[in-house]
Amino acid sequence: MTGAAPHVPGPQSPAPGGGVTAPPTELVRSPLSDGEWHRLHPLTPLLRGGLFLIVVIGVVIANLRDRLVVLFLPWFAPDLVDEVPEWEGSGDPIDFIVANNLYLVAVLAVLGILIVIVAVFYTSWRFHTFRITGDDVEVRSGILFRTQRRAPLDRVQGVNLTRPMVARLLGTAKLEVVGAGADANVKLEYLSTANAEAVRADILRLASGQRLAASGAPAPGQPQPGGRVAALGQTVGRELTGLIEGPEAPVAVPESVVNIPVGRLVLSHVLSMSTVGLIVALVVLGIGASQGAAWMLFGFVPAIIGFGAFWVRSIVRSLRYSIAPTPDGIRITFGLLTTITEIIPPGRIHAIEVTQPILWRPAGWWLIRINRLTGKSATDGSVDQFTTVLPVGTQADVQRVLQLLQPDVPDDEWTLIVREGMLGPQDGDTFTNTPKRAWWIRPLSYRRNGFRLTGNLLLMRRGVIWRKLVILPLARLQSIGLYQGPLDRLTRVTSARAHVVQGPVYAHLAAIDRDAALAMFEDVARGAVRAAQTDRTHRWAEGADASSMTDAGAHGAGEPPAPVDAPAEASANRGAVGSASGSDDA
Amino acid sequence: MTNSPEATPDSNPASTATEGTPLPEPPAAEAGAAPTRAAARAAAEAAGSASDSSSVTPSGETFTRLVEPRGDARLVLGGGWHQISPKYVTVQFISMGAVLLLVVAAMLVLTLVMHQWWAWIPGGIFTVVLVWTLAILPRQARAIGYQLRQDDLVFRRGILWQRFVAVPYGRMQLIDITHGPLDRGFGIAQLKFVTAAAATGVVIPGLEQSTAETLRDHLVEVAESRRTGL
Numbered sequence: 119m120t121g122a123a124p125h126v127p128g129p130q131s132p133a134p135g136g137g138v139t140a141p142p143t144e145l146v147r148s149p150l151s152d153g154e155w156h157r158l159h160p161l162t163p164l165l166r167g168g169l170f171l172i173v174v175i176g177v178v179i180a181n182l183r184d185r186l187v188v189l190f191l192p193w194f195a196p197d198l199v200d201e202v203p204e205w206e207g208s209g210d211p212i213d214f215i216v217a218n219n220l221y222l223v224a225v226l227a228v229l230g231i232l233i234v235i236v237a238v239f240y241t242s243w244r245f246h247t248f249r250i251t252g253d254d255v256e257v258r259s260g261i262l263f264r265t266q267r268r269a270p271l272d273r274v275q276g277v278n279l280t281r282p283m284v285a286r287l288l289g290t291a292k293l294e295v296v297g298a299g300a301d302a303n304v305k306l307e308y309l310s311t312a313n314a315e316a317v318r319a320d321i322l323r324l325a326s327g328q329r330l331a332a333s334g335a336p337a338p339g340q341p342q343p344g345g346r347v348a349a350l351g352q353t354v355g356r357e358l359t360g361l362i363e364g365p366e367a368p369v370a371v372p373e374s375v376v377n378i379p380v381g382r383l384v385l386s387h388v389l390s391m392s393t394v395g396l397i398v399a400l401v402v403l404g405i406g407a408s409q410g411a412a413w414m415l416f417g418f419v420p421a422i423i424g425f426g427a428f429w430v431r432s433i434v435r436s437l438r439y440s441i442a443p444t445p446d447g448i449r450i451t452f453g454l455l456t457t458i459t460e461i462i463p464p465g466r467i468h469a470i471e472v473t474q475p476i477l478w479r480p481a482g483w484w485l486i487r488i489n490r491l492t493g494k495s496a497t498d499g500s501v502d503q504f505t506t507v508l509p510v511g512t513q514a515d516v517q518r519v520l521q522l523l524q525p526d527v528p529d530d531e532w533t534l535i536v537r538e539g540m541l542g543p544q545d546g547d548t549f550t551n552t553p554k555r556a557w558w559i560r561p562l563s564y565r566r567n568g569f570r571l572t573g574n575l576l577l578m579r580r581g582v583i584w585r586k587l588v589i590l591p592l593a594r595l596q597s598i599g600l601y602q603g604p605l606d607r608l609t610r611v612t613s614a615r616a617h618v619v620q621g622p623v624y625a626h627l628a629a630i631d632r633d634a635a636l637a638m639f640e641d642v643a644r645g646a647v648r649a650a651q652t653d654r655t656h657r658w659a660e661g662a663d664a665s666s667m668t669d670a671g672a673h674g675a676g677e678p679p680a681p682v683d684a685p686a687e688a689s690a691n692r693g694a695v696g697s698a699s700g701s702d703d704a
Numbered sequence: 705m706t707n708s709p710e711a712t713p714d715s716n717p718a719s720t721a722t723e724g725t726p727l728p729e730p731p732a733a734e735a736g737a738a739p740t741r742a743a744a745r746a747a748a749e750a751a752g753s754a755s756d757s758s759s760v761t762p763s764g765e766t767f768t769r770l771v772e773p774r775g776d777a778r779l780v781l782g783g784g785w786h787q788i789s790p791k792y793v794t795v796q797f798i799s800m801g802a803v804l805l806l807v808v809a810a811m812l813v814l815t816l817v818m819h820q821w822w823a824w825i826p827g828g829i830f831t832v833v834l835v836w837t838l839a840i841l842p843r844q845a846r847a848i849g850y851q852l853r854q855d856d857l858v859f860r861r862g863i864l865w866q867r868f869v870a871v872p873y874g875r876m877q878l879i880d881i882t883h884g885p886l887d888r889g890f891g892i893a894q895l896k897f898v899t900a901a902a903a904t905g906v907v908i909p910g911l912e913q914s915t916a917e918t919l920r921d922h923l924v925e926v927a928e929s930r931r932t933g934l
Contacts, residue, residue: 298900491900596871596875596899596900596901596904597869597870597871597872597875597899597901597904597906598869598870599867599868599869599870599903599904600779600866600867600868600869601865601866601867601868602778602779602865602866602867603864603865603866604864604865607773607775607777607778607866608775608777609777610777612779615903617869617899617901617903617904618901619900619901620901620902632777632779636779636780636781639781639868639870642870643855643856643858643870643872644855646856646872647855647856647872647874647930650872650874650875650930651874651930
């Protein structure tokens with residue numbers, strides 16, 4: 119649609135204008151992603167601002183309750199009527215209305231305000247439209263101040279679907295296309311759940327660069343010849359039935375490769391450093407109380423409540439966790455009340471960290487966090503939800519999740535990574551560790567402190583009390599740095615740091631032998647260039663066979679998935695560079 | 705370990721490609737990278753013929769001797785390093801000297817005129833820090849260097865605390881050139897190579913303005929030919 123198009127995307131403009139490519143019909147399933155402008159769910163105004171309005175009206179009514187009762191239903195509250203004279207001279211607007219007999223005007227004014235508010239909501243809903251074309255997702259909104267946001271599909275870092283409690287009851291969901299920048303997300307709030315799932319699948323399919331029709335019959339919801347009115351009618355009708363039938367439209371959900379029992383989740387939160395802090399505080403409190411300072415008990419109550427709230431919140435957030443492979447990336451779901459489902463396409467993970475606090479060691483549990491571009495604005499506090507990939511899991515769980523996160527690493531490599539990287543050091547260690555002479559830089563962990571460079575990954579292993587293993591895909595590495603201070607130089611060691619995008623993972627390793635570090639610096643610099651040249655994940659399914667895609671999708675969920683991204687790299691070797699760099703220049 | 709004065713940013717990638725890689729390259733990668741390099745060179749030559757910059761050496765003089773820490777455990781990387789202009793030291797001396805003068809003047813006024821003897825403490829600390837910074841500045845400036853290798857930019861700085869960073873050209877998000885009023889007076893500029901990671905921190909100060917612009921155009925061009933995802 120060109121600039122001359124009318125503001126309201128009315129039914130008079132069914133054909134997409136010049137310059138906009140409608141997505142190939144065989145790739146999209148939802149009538150909402152046909153390259154034309156569509157509106158959001160009709161309940162959107164209610165969910166976005168209407169609830170606030172209802173609350174305001176409720177507060178007003180609650181405050182005026184006595185007055186309204188006396189005015190309209192005086193026989194219910196005879197004792198209140200006696201107080202009426204007291205209100206008379208106070209300059210109250212309602213008294214003014216009563217005294218001057220302005221009931222009609224007052225009612226009309228209230229009605230007028232309500233109509234204006236509803237009209238504003240309705241217009242803003244009508245003006246808030248989105249479209250999904252072959253190349254990008256676009257949203258326009260605003261009545262007086264129009265905003266238009268367009269996100270190119272090959273920069274999509276993930277698509278998440280958030281369903282807050284109220285929206286879930288109404289069968290709607292918030293779709294967020296994650297971009298790579300501060301406040302770079304495109305939000306479609308709200309869509310009906312089924313639509314949101316379909317639109318997400320479409321966005322990811324279009325972003326994958328898949329140009330072949332996937333096998334299977336075309337979906338029933340193809341755009342009808344009747345045009346957009348018919349499509350919209352269908353949509354509204356379906357949403358209404360969805361509303362009646364129940365909140366959760368059945369969506370085919372791939373089975374999770376990891377199952378976290380609730381008991382383990384709760385116990386893992388109990389076995390944390392905050393619990394240690396709580397116990398220490400309790401001991402201090404006990405001593406204090408026994409010495410006669412009973413007032414300390416009162417100060418402690420808020421702390422207990424705070425701990426309880428923190429635990430409950432973080433446990434509830436991690437409940438219903440699942441992680442599963444899909445053809446378009448990893449699908450992670452969590453949250454009991456507010457459910458968040460996120461699909462991270464391949465190659466959007468910049469760093470992975472596997473951690474084990476010392477309290478979890480007897481149980482053998484691990485935590486996985488990642489660095490990725492979340493596209494959130496700095497003020498948004500929910501970032502950490504999207505960076506914890508596995509809240510707590512056993513060693514086998516970790517291996518399965520890692521295989522999902524980095525599908526193009528051969529299996530035997532993984533067993534080595536788990537055995538040495540997570541649990542190491544072991545006999546015949548293949549990591550390059552801190553030399554003995556530098557023990558005093560890392561007095562506890564110098565035996566474990568080391569790195570290893572495999573074909574496409576840089577592994578950094580460190581920490582004894584908090585065992586950490588950082589896994590860095592070289593294709594995502596931004597730069598590598600070596601740092602050497604005077605004491606390092608005396609000991610002939612160096613510290614290294616891999617520079618990746620911001621996140622909870624800190625890829626730093628101290629006290630590496632100087633010669634090994636210099637060799638690593640060269641190897642990583644070259645490896646990063648090579649990996650970036652062969653990397654095709656920004657259009658991860660381009661050139662991929664449609665049948666192999668569906669195979670990957672139907673792959674058994676219990677098994678480690680086949681490498682779903684860019685099969686050419688699955689056999690990633692240096693020989694592939696020639697052809698890849700050739701097409702890079704094209 | 706000396707700077708090759710005749711090497712321009714445009715011609716250096718080709719020259720360091722032969723001499724700047726002490727470790728043998730995997731033959732496959734060499735073969736694969738060849739078309740990319742050829743394309744980059746062609747692009748650079750095209751740019752050179754337009755602005756006639758490839759035949760021009762970096763205007764103005766640069767430092768010619770790299771200051772390195774003593775001790776054989778220091779970080780060493782083969783290849784010739786480009787260095788920055790000595791004007792950088794002059795500019796820094798003027799601007800920091802002005803600050804130093806202000807601090808000393810304020811301290812003297814406070815102590816002698818207003819009899820606030822406590823002013824010696826913060827003023828003295830500030831003065832010592834500034835004088836020390838100025839004293840080590842000439843050596844520090846000589847420790848800053850960069851190499852334009854075949855596929856990445858290597859940046860070094862620091863003597864006591866050495867820092868080496870290698871950034872593949874394809875990781876470039878943008879290049880910033882900044883120059884303040886004093887920099888403009890002396891004709892130098894600061895070039896910043898920005899990637900998606902904030903920690904990369906490749907900031908090359910004290911480049912001749914023409915060098916900075918040539919370098920920027922060159923970096924943008926090679927980044928374009930090696931463009932990758934984030």
